Amino acid sequence: MTRGKTTFGAVVERAVPTMVIVGVLLAWELFVRLRGIAPIYLPPPSTIAVYLFRMLADGSIEFNLGVTLLRIFAGFAVAALCGVTLGVLMGMSRIIARIADPWIAALYPLPKIALIPLLVIWLGTGEVYKIVISAITAFFPIVISTYAGIRQTDHGLIKAAQDLGANRRQIQLKIVVPAAIPSIFAGLHLGMGVTVILVVAAEMIGSSSQSGMGFLLIQSGQVMETEKVFASLVVLAVVGALIIKLQQWIDRKVAPWTAYRDEH
Amino acid sequence: MDVVVEELTQVWPGRHGASVVALDRFSHRFASRRFTCLLGPSGCGKSTLVQIVGGLETATSGHVRIADPARPGLSRPLGADSVMVWQNLNLFPWRSVLDNVAFGLEMQGVSKSERHERARALLASVGLGGFEWHLPGQLSGGMRQRVALARALIMERPIMLMDEPFGALDAQTKIVMQEELLRVFDQTHKTIIFVTHAIEEAILLGDEVVVMTARPGRIKEVLAVDLPRPRSLEMVNSKAFGALFDRAFHLIREEVMTSMAQQTMALEAR
Numbered sequence: 001m002t003r004g005k006t007t008f009g010a011v012v013e014r015a016v017p018t019m020v021i022v023g024v025l026l027a028w029e030l031f032v033r034l035r036g037i038a039p040i041y042l043p044p045p046s047t048i049a050v051y052l053f054r055m056l057a058d059g060s061i062e063f064n065l066g067v068t069l070l071r072i073f074a075g076f077a078v079a080a081l082c083g084v085t086l087g088v089l090m091g092m093s094r095i096i097a098r099i100a101d102p103w104i105a106a107l108y109p110l111p112k113i114a115l116i117p118l119l120v121i122w123l124g125t126g127e128v129y130k131i132v133i134s135a136i137t138a139f140f141p142i143v144i145s146t147y148a149g150i151r152q153t154d155h156g157l158i159k160a161a162q163d164l165g166a167n168r169r170q171i172q173l174k175i176v177v178p179a180a181i182p183s184i185f186a187g188l189h190l191g192m193g194v195t196v197i198l199v200v201a202a203e204m205i206g207s208s209s210q211s212g213m214g215f216l217l218i219q220s221g222q223v224m225e226t227e228k229v230f231a232s233l234v235v236l237a238v239v240g241a242l243i244i245k246l247q248q249w250i251d252r253k254v255a256p257w258t259a260y261r262d263e264h
Numbered sequence: 265m266d267v268v269v270e271e272l273t274q275v276w277p278g279r280h281g282a283s284v285v286a287l288d289r290f291s292h293r294f295a296s297r298r299f300t301c302l303l304g305p306s307g308c309g310k311s312t313l314v315q316i317v318g319g320l321e322t323a324t325s326g327h328v329r330i331a332d333p334a335r336p337g338l339s340r341p342l343g344a345d346s347v348m349v350w351q352n353l354n355l356f357p358w359r360s361v362l363d364n365v366a367f368g369l370e371m372q373g374v375s376k377s378e379r380h381e382r383a384r385a386l387l388a389s390v391g392l393g394g395f396e397w398h399l400p401g402q403l404s405g406g407m408r409q410r411v412a413l414a415r416a417l418i419m420e421r422p423i424m425l426m427d428e429p430f431g432a433l434d435a436q437t438k439i440v441m442q443e444e445l446l447r448v449f450d451q452t453h454k455t456i457i458f459v460t461h462a463i464e465e466a467i468l469l470g471d472e473v474v475v476m477t478a479r480p481g482r483i484k485e486v487l488a489v490d491l492p493r494p495r496s497l498e499m500v501n502s503k504a505f506g507a508l509f510d511r512a513f514h515l516i517r518e519e520v521m522t523s524m525a526q527q528t529m530a531l532e533a534r
Contacts, residue, residue, distance in 0.1 A: 159320050160354035163347060164368035164419065174370075178358045257357045260401020 043227045051227040052234060060216065061235055068199060068213040069239070071127070075134030076195045083139045083191065084184055087146025091180070092172055097147070104143065112137040112198060116205055126209060134198040138191035145190070149183025150176055182258045185251050192247060196240060265332050265345055265422050265455060267294035267317055272326035274312050286312045288480035289326070296333065296422075297453045301466035303516060304476030304484075305523035310459040311351070313481070314425040317457065319343025330423070346423035351431050353412040355400040361387065362396040365414045386414045390444065406437035410444070417448065423455045430465070439497060442468060450494050463512045467505060468495060475515045478523035484515055 025045045031037075032044040039047060055061045090097040116133060123129040153176045161175045203214025213236055220228035251258070274287040286309035294300050302310045315321040317328050319342030330340040347368075355364050362383050363370070369379035387393060390410040400408055409429065416424060430438045442465065449456060449469075460466050466473045473487040489508060491499050499505050 154354075156350065156352060156354045157356060160348070160350060161356075161367070161371075163318060163320060163343065164415070165371045166367075167371075170371055174367075175356065178356075181358070255358065257399045257401055260357070260399060 040224050040226050043230060047227055048230045048234065052231040055228065055231055061231075064211055064213050064216045065235060065239065067209075067211045068203065071130050071134065071199045071203075071212065072192075072195050075131045075199060076138055076192055078131065078135040079138035079142055079191050079195065080188055082135070083142025083187065084146050087143045087184070087187075088150060088177065088180075090143070090147045091150025091176065100143075104140065108140045108144065112194075113201060116202065130199055130202040130212075133202050134195045137198045138195045141190035141194065142184075142187040145187025146180065146184045149180030149187075152183070153179045181255050185247075185255060189244075189247055192243060196243070200236065265330050265340070266296045267346075267423060267455065267457065268327075268329040268331050269294070269313070269317065270327045270329070272313065272316065272328065273324050274309060274316065274321070275324045285480035287323075288482050290482060292474060292483060292486075294455060294457055295472070296455050298471045299449055299456045299458065299469055300472045300474060301470035302457065302459045302474050302476060303463065303466040303512065304461065304481065305478050305516065305520045306461060307479050307523060307527075308476045308519070309479065309481030310476060311427050314348070314427050314457055314459055317342065317423075318346050318348050318425050320348070345421050346425050347416040347419045347421045349412055349416050349424065349426040349429045351428040353400075353408055353429075355408060355411055355415070357400055360397050360399060361392065361403070361411050364400060364411055365418055367415060368419045382418060383414070386418050387411075390414050404437075405433050406441060409433065409437075409441050413444070413448070417452075421454075423457070426456065426458045428459050428461070431460075438465075443497065445469065446495050463509060463516060464500065467491075467508050467512065468497070468500065473508075473512060475512060476519070478519045479526060484519065487512060 029044045029046060032039075032042055043051075052061075086096075086100060090100055112133060115136065119129050119133055123132060157175055157179060158171055161171050166174060199212070200214040200217070203209075203212035204218045209215070213232055217229055217232045220226075220232065269290060269292050272287055272290040273285070276284045276286055278284045290309075290313060302313065304310050312321060316323045328342055330342065330345050332338050332340075356367065359367070362380060365383040365387060366374075366379040369382065374382075384393075384396060387396060387410075390413060392407060392410050392414070395403065395407065400411060403411065412429070430441050433441060446469065448454075458466075458469060467487075467489055470489050473489060475484045475487065476482065477484045487508060491502070491504060
């Protein structure tokens, strides 16, 4: 009896969210059709789907998405490399931390979009500009989380390693850095999030390359092709969700112990 | 190797300029290949003492010497001959059970195949064969305790310092681990300094029970435990055990009262 009930409950729990999504789309469709709203303001989901498939068929989604993803990963890679390196160095050397601290404190709260005019003057509107603006933005959460993780290492683990004969360098490499990995990953998650935002924004503002999802959005908007705007948004939302899933999968592969952390 | 502690004093700088005396001129000779228990109320400086002996804390004043009676001229640096088993274990959560146990050998530069082989053998001897690739977080409290024990044993150091290692275990697991430790002691005859606040545990395990006073920690009395070895849990019911228990209980009761009064006063002073 009880078991049957829980199975039923589990089915409901799985089915209801999907039903809500279908319900919202259906209401949207009916609302637009019954009220006769012009697709230029709000196209119905069915039309958006048609446009989406058309854009997939003519390759415009694939091309622009591919370009955007390349820029995201390039910017993220630069930010991750520099951020983790500096964060680890700051955690290990008090002098480096002292030097870097005022710069981070001053530059971190600055909205990075405000740097766009300056970067356009210096770098033009090519690829370098988009990678630099996204890398600068992602750099800060990564370096801050890494530094915090290195500093918060459990002192008991360091003492235990010291007792087992580890020297200073071994303690840093074998204890402090691995202990900071969950924190570093949290920074990388935040960094990836802002990279996506900044790359798409940079593609929208003064991009000379005429490519990328940001460009596709702004171009479709300017000629009032609202269906294409929605189709592009759907693609960005799905890709964003996939990137998050991918990161969670990598976390579990690289740092499986974090799943058991609370049991200690 | 004897552990000779002379006039050891540890003062912690406290808040508002008031400093706390954790240990006050503590002197004792911990005899080689003997099992000594340090028994005292919480906050009496027992943990501080073993950490100083292990070379992991620096005393405010006083000396600790590791002396070999066979070679009287020899003096060894602190920490080189001892290994610690911690109250909260301090296992490395990202390392497999095998790599936790092999950690000390890895630091010495022992090759992977050799250190894994030795760690594997040691794990098997403490009943953890088959769990080599588990993470510490996947194990039960008692199993984690065995990993910590194996990680210390692999160092093959003559002195083992144990800081309330079974304090966090449930009653049944604690009994099993005490038997395990007695077995290890009978086989290896290491010099063990074992910190505890459990009277029964101190008498069951130790050759000698050093009863400490409440803060500041001094020696109140040293009880010799002349129960035969190998020890077993049944001895708890013997007459000799009962007499020792009564004596220790009487001593510790006063100190716990003092300790509680100190804590109340500290709270009221705030």
